[in-house]
Amino acid sequence: MSSADSPPWYVITGGPSSGKTTTIELLRGRGFHVTHEQASDIISEELAKGRTLLEVRADGDWFQQEILTRQLEDEATLKVDETVFLDRGVPDGLGYERYLKLTPNPALHLASQQARYRKVFLLECLPVKIDWNRHEDAQVQQEIHDAIRATYLELGFDLIDVPALSPEERVEFILERL
Secondary structure (H helix, E strand, O other): OOOOOOOOEEEEEOOOOOOHHHHHHHHHHOOOEEOOOHHHHHHHHHHHOOOOHHHHHHOHHHHHHHHHHHHHHHHHOOOOOOOEEEEOOHHHHHHHHHHHOOOOOHHHHHHHHHOOOOEEEEEOOOOOOOEOOEOOOHHHHHHHHHHHHHHHHHOOOOEEEEOOOOHHHHHHHHHOOO
């Protein structure tokens, strides 16, 4: 839930290929503390073990639980008085769980309800880029985006839509709205 008494932690989120990582890296370049998306790390690790992307994503329940575990560990190390930009927040997992129709994870639901972020910046979708860890088409991209949006709104977060601007303009847009 968003509130002025939440730590100055800001979520950067959106569907696949929405420019989250680019935005996060630009914020890092400006000296802000940022976190990275756990899913990409997990995929890289599993690919290094010889699994395929389809094999990793096939066990959606395990994958979402692993993301949650790592995300909570990462957030536990953040200072509550430091401005931090997060590449996805805990409720993103709930959005994915709902979109993928996975078995409801009580720990994910509780963590999503307990998450405290000052604001959530939802990046408008950009043209899809298929790469080593993305396989979604434009329709799936938009459906995931919509599931994430609905989840954050349902949980009462202050959600700010970030239009499809140049990367630098997006960063300025976000910083003007802190």
